Amino acid sequence: MTSQPSPRRGRGRRPAAEVREGVLRAAAGLLLAEGVKAVTFDRVAAAAGSSKVTLYKWWPSAGALAAEAYFTHSEQRLEFPDTGDLRADLTAQMRAFVRLLTEDRTGPVIAGLIGVAQTDPELSAAFSRHYSGPRRALALATFEKARARGELRDDLDLRILVDQLWGACYHRLLIPDEPLTEEFAVALVDNALDGALARRPGDPDEAPAA
Amino acid sequence: MTSQPSPRRGRGRRPAAEVREGVLRAAAGLLLAEGVKAVTFDRVAAAAGSSKVTLYKWWPSAGALAAEAYFTHSEQRLEFPDTGDLRADLTAQMRAFVRLLTEDRTGPVIAGLIGVAQTDPELSAAFSRHYSGPRRALALATFEKARARGELRDDLDLRILVDQLWGACYHRLLIPDEPLTEEFAVALVDNALDGALARRPGDPDEAPAA
Secondary structure (H helix, E strand, C coil): CCCCCCCCCCCCCCCHHHHHHHHHHHHHHHHHHHCHHHCCHHHHHHHHCCCHHHHHHHCCCHHHHHHHHHHHHCCCCCCCCCCCCHHHHHHHHHHHHHHHHHCCCCHHHHHHHHHHHCCCHHHHHHHHHHHHHHHHHHHHHHHHHHHHCCCECCCCCHHHHHHHHHHHHHHHHHCCCCCCCHHHHHHHHHHHHHCCECCCCCCCCCCCCC | CCCCCCCCCCCCCCCHHHHHHHHHHHHHHHHHHHCHHHCCHHHHHHHHCCCHHHHHHHCCCHHHHHHHHHHHHCCCCCCCCCCCCHHHHHHHHHHHHHHHHHCCCCHHHHHHHHHHHCCCHHHHHHHHHHHHHHHHHHHHHHHHHHHHCCCECCCCCHHHHHHHHHHHHHHHHHCCCCCCCHHHHHHHHHHHHHCCECCCCCCCCCCCCC
C-alpha cells in the first residue's frame, strides 16, 4: 500500500495507461470474486480509485469493461498445440477448453459474460474482439495447416468445424442438460473427425478403394 | 373486455387454472414485446390483474415464469420429420431451427432467456424442463431409429451428435462471429454426418471395400 489517500488531481495525476490498468485490474477482481453483475461503473470506480466519468469515457458499457478485464487478466492457456497430428492436437485442445469451462473460477465467469452479452451489444462486441474472434482465427489457421497436410476434406467448411467443436462445449456449459467432461471432449473430437454415418462398403458416397 | 374492474376476492374469485393461464399469457406478451428483462413480477402482475403474492407462490423467479410463458405460448414448430432418410430429415430440422433462431420475434427471446439463465438457476431449470430437455429426447429418439436402420455408427455417442448440431447453431446465435443461415444448417449436417477427415483409400481406419 502507498500512503496516497485518494487520487490526486492536477500535478501528480497518474498517467492514463496506469489508470486504465488499475481499472481493468479492479474490474477483473470484482468479476472473479462476485460475477459479472458486480461489475458496475460505480463499484469499479470505487475499487480502482478512479472517476466514473473516466470509465464512461473509455468503455461503452460496464459489460464491455468486464469482458476486456477478464481477457486481459486471465491466463491465456488456450494455445493450440501443433504436433502435426490433428486428432491428438484437437483432443488436447478440447480437453483444456473443457477444463477451463468447468473450473470454479472461470466457468461461471465465461457463462456470465456470454449471458449478459445477449442484452449488452457492447459486451458482445468486446467478447468477440478480445476472445472468440482471435480464438476462431487460431483454430482456423490450425485447420488450414491440417488440410494442407491432407488430413481434412477439401470441400469441408472449416469455419463450421469450429462451431461443431467449441459450440458443442458451450452448449453443455450454457444449457446444462448433459455433463461437460473431458471424456465428452475426447468423444466429440472423434465424432467430428470420423462423422456419424455408419461406414458401409459399396455405398455410393463412399470413396472407391482403388 | 369484461366489466370486472379488478380481481375479486371470496365469491367470484377466478379458478386457479384460469389465473395461471392469464399470468402466462401476460408474461408471454411482455417477453415478445420488450424482451426478457421486461418480465418482472411487478409488471406481469399488473398486466394480468393478479396479485404478486400469487406469482411468487407459483414461480421461483421471474425468469422461470418467462421461460414457461414462452414455451407454453410459442408455436411448437420443431417436430422432427421422420421419412426414413436421416440426412434429409436432419437438414429439414436444422433449417427450421435456424429460421426460428433468426426470426425477429423469436431469436432475441431465446437468446435472452439463455442469457438470463446464466445467473438465474430457476430459469435455467425451467428452460431444460420446458424446452431443451424434451427437444434433446426427441432428437435422440430419431437418432436411435436411424441407428436401428443402420445409418449411424454403433459406437457413436448419440448425445454428442445433438451438441454438435444444435450446439453449433446456438454458438452462432449467442457468440455471433459468423452468420447463422440456412446454408450453414445444410453444411453443418453434412459435416456432422460425413466427418471432417479426408477419405484416403487404404487408410488403416478406413473400412475395406470388399
